[in-house]
Amino acid sequence: MNWEPWTGCYMHSDGCANCYFYGPHAKRFGQNTIKKTDKFDWPIRKNAKGDYNIKGNKILATCFATDFFLPEADAWRREIWAMIRERSDIDFLILTKRIDRFMTSLPADWGDGYDNVNLGCTVENQKAADYRLPLFLSYPIKRRFIACAPLLEAIDLRPYLHGVNHVSVGGETGRDARVCNYDWVLDLHTQCQAANVTFWFKNTGSKFAHDGVIENINPFKQTSRARELDIDISDGKRLF
Numbered sequence: 001m002n003w004e005p006w007t008g009c010y011m012h013s014d015g016c017a018n019c020y021f022y023g024p025h026a027k028r029f030g031q032n033t034i035k036k037t038d039k040f041d042w043p044i045r046k047n048a049k050g051d052y053n054i055k056g057n058k059i060l061a062t063c064f065a066t067d068f069f070l071p072e073a074d075a076w077r078r079e080i081w082a083m084i085r086e087r088s089d090i091d092f093l094i095l096t097k098r099i100d101r102f103m104t105s106l107p108a109d110w111g112d113g114y115d116n117v118n119l120g121c122t123v124e125n126q127k128a129a130d131y132r133l134p135l136f137l138s139y140p141i142k143r144r145f146i147a148c149a150p151l152l153e154a155i156d157l158r159p160y161l162h163g164v165n166h167v168s169v170g171g172e173t174g175r176d177a178r179v180c181n182y183d184w185v186l187d188l189h190t191q192c193q194a195a196n197v198t199f200w201f202k203n204t205g206s207k208f209a210h211d212g213v214i215e216n217i218n219p220f221k222q223t224s225r226a227r228e229l230d231i232d233i234s235d236g237k238r239l240f
């Protein structure tokens with residue numbers, strides 16, 4: 001399940017150039033004002049009987065269409081942390097391109113990290129990996145993963161894999177999408193295999209270079225095309 005407590009975002013790095021939500025060809029282009037959504041307090045809403053509307057033992061992925069660490073959301077994030085703490089029966093998956101704002105965005109009782117937070121650092125190229133991942137690994141976080149998306153080039157993650165549980169990889173979607181080369185994906189797969197880290201090839205993107213051919217792939221088929229290649233590494237749990 002996805003939970004978007006706020007909406008709106010703006011370009012931060014190379015991976016944002018054709019953002020699926022706010023890029024030049026996206027429906028929400030120009031929506032740079034960050035606003036709370038009507039689902040802001042969704043995880044702690046209760047029904048008439050006093051039970052939570054969202055039952056426990058779920059994964060709630062947050063801020064897939066914005067960024068959890070946007071400075072414009074600093075005041076609201078305090079409330080969000082309190083909700084995450086209250087719902088210790090839900091695993092919250094948080095993905096960000098702004099990991100360098102992590103330390104200034106924490107609640108007072110964070111300590112070594114909340115058990116139910118799985119934090120994902122997005123890296124689209126080697127430059128982003130070499131800047132963000134040393135920071136990411138130095139922060140107090142109990143569960144970490146890396147999202148290589150949109151994958152724009154070959155990336156050497158080997159210096160960083162000791163500190164993460166999982167890597168996901170995806171190509172870029174959209175009219176001006178940049179090519180995702182299967183050789184880069186396979187290389188990341190090999191790196192994860194050697195480091196004993198789970199791996200999910202999530203989607204191919206719209207332009208997928210495979211066996212010397214560039215395939216143009218409809219957004220609805222990008223996940224199944226990636227799955228067909230059968231290179232995921234699972235530990236038996238659900239991949240994300």
Ligand code: SF4
Binds near residue numbers: 016020022066067
């Ligand atoms: S951080 Fe994410 S949501 Fe925000 S512009 Fe970049 S790609 Fe889009």
